[in-house]
Amino acid sequence: MSKQIASVPLAEIARLGIVVTKCRKTLAQVKAETGADYILNGGMWNADGSPCRGLKVGGKLLSATPWGDLAGYGWNSAQDIRQTTDWNACQNYICTSPLIVDGKRLAKLPCDSAQGGARPRSAMGIVGSSLLLFCTDGSMTPEQLCGELEDRGCSSAMMLDSGGSSQCDFDGKTVRASRLVHNWICVWVKKEAAVEPPEGEESMGNYRVTPSIGLNARSGPGTGYAKTGAYPCGTVVEILAIQDGWGQTEKGWVSMDYLEHVEAARRVTDNGIAIQADYIPEGRKNRPAGSNPDTSITIHETGNYADGADAAAHASWLKDDDAEKKRISYHYTVDDHAIIQHLPDSETAYHAGDGTDGPCNTTSIGIEICVNKDGDFERAKANAASLVRLLMDEHGFSLEHVYQHNHWNGKDCPKTIRATPGGWDAFLSLCGGHDPEQEALEDAVDALAAAGILTAVDYWKGDSYSSSNVHALIKSMAAYVRRQ
Ligand SMILES: [Zn+2]
Known part of the structure; x- marks a missing residue:
């Protein structure tokens, strides 16, 4: 059993936010993508996926109108967080099951049967001028939770969720759960003041879009130019050039005022594997560039059963003369412990044997699954499935757009999966998030x-x-x- 409790002085919080992932991202992904120091599973949600009781994020009410008589937590900045029923007055608001209100434990806790009994729990509260975050995967009743929060001096407290959703990462101390949840309470603490780069020396690289309403991209560096697209809040964009306080991106120019610099765009699959980029050098004959509209995913197997023929081995082979001479390339290799990207998704790759202008090579993202006999093929398939889910999410397409190499030119690839009765359907089911063992x-x-x-x-x-x-x-x- 693990139990983690964090007490974070409000004065030290740079930002307190609710990150909504609608049961599509794991705790590891949220941590990698947000860089938050404290993350706790947030509120409850209905069977249809909508949040329940009260949830408002960045000024937008995401739940139905919250119940008037139950107090939740509302805040505009971390320093003004308060227990309140006035969700209208706050940019952010979350109401689940209050336990302690105005320093007193509620005579009757507002938990329904779905939350009753002894089970894992998560909660938040206020102790003095600190925010208290609580999580355990051990079993407690709401009454026991309330008692523990009282003992810790909470003047107010609220149970967030209960059961298998309970999970957290408090500055590296974790309570783990496999369940994907609707939303997360995230705390970023103030860091030592970094030395600001002098005015006008903003660097190119990766930046995160900060406004909750997102950010428009325009055809030139200024608001007078036509809109060419938009990025939602939280997107990490690559700035290719900077002019007059505007940065050039794939979709057009965006104002640098609404971006914050991030170290690197980290992409992490929902089973926690960070994608490593090890690109084939530009100009190599197996990196034809070109633009790939990314309309599908094509699954291959490497066909290389030798010991050690893992993703790293294929990454170095792809950069070598042999792969260049054979004009072979693809976007990702996946083994039982790593995912390596060899080309940006947006570039053509020679993976389907359908020619330099072939419909697969020019439109599909190629994934090779390793079959090295010193590897765990089941795990490699599970990792490939997690990559497929990430790509479907990023590119907005469904399982119907996941093909075997065989679909394009009749080759017997992915060979092992094809040779297994029901193997392809089982792989697609794995891609759809079904885990037969868990079911x-x-x-x-x-x-x-x-x-x-x-x-x-x-x-x-x-x-x-x-x-x-x-x-x-x-x-x-x-x-x-x-x-x-
Ligand atoms: Zn193939």
Whole structure:
């Protein structure tokens, strides 16, 4: 069991925000993408994916109108966070299940049966002039949680969520869960003042779009130019040139005033693998450049069963004379522990044997899955599936646009997957986020719950059990068997 509690002085918080990922990103991804110092799973959501009770982010109400009589937390800046029912007056507002209001524990906690019982919990509260964040994957009742928060001196406190959603990363101290959640409470603390670059010396590189309403791109460096596109808040854009306080991006010119510099655009899949870029040098004959409209993904296997033929080995081979001579290239190699990108998605690659102008080579993103016999092919496929999900998300297409190499020119590739009965359907199902092992576990837990053998369904659908709970389950199963 792990339990993490963080107390962050409000004066030290640079930004307190709610990051909405609608159950599409893992904690590791949120951490990599936001750089937040403290991250805690946020509020609850309905079966249809909408947030429930109250949620307002950056001035935009995302839930239905919050219930008037329940106090949530509202703030414009971290320093003015308060427990309030006046969601209208705050840019950010979250209301789930208040436990302590005005220094007093509520006589009756506003939890429904879905939140009752003993299960993992997350919560936030105020102690003096600090923000308290709480998370545990151990089992507690709402009453016990309330008691613990009282003991810690909370003048106000609110349970955020309960069950298998409970997870956090408090400056590297974590409570882990595999469930993807709707939204996250994120805290960025003030850093030592960096030495500001002198005026006019903004550098090219990667920048994050900061306004909550996003940022327009224009055909030239100024507001007088026509709009050519827009970037949503949080997008990391690459600035290619700078002129008069405007930066040039792929979609056009954007004002540098609304960008913040980030070290590097980190892309991380939902199983926590950061994509490494190791590009084939420009000018090589297997890097024809050209523009790839990225309308699909094509799955290959490397066909190289030798020990050590992993993603790194293929990355160096692609930069070598042999691959150049054979005119072979593709966008990604995936093995059981790494994902390496060899070309930007937007460039043509020679991966499908359909010619320099072939419909696959010029429109599809090529992924090679390693089959080296000292690797774990099941894990490599799972990593490839996580990359497919990331690319579908980034490029906005669906599973219908994921093809076998075979689709384009009849080649028997991806060979192992094709040779396995049901192999391709199973791979697509993996890409769709289905984990057959987890689904089988959840079915088993539901069956045991229906027979009354266990009650903490979320706990048993998770993946970390205490030995005392396992012992209790075994005894409960034995008692059931004896009754039969
Ligand atoms: Zn192939």
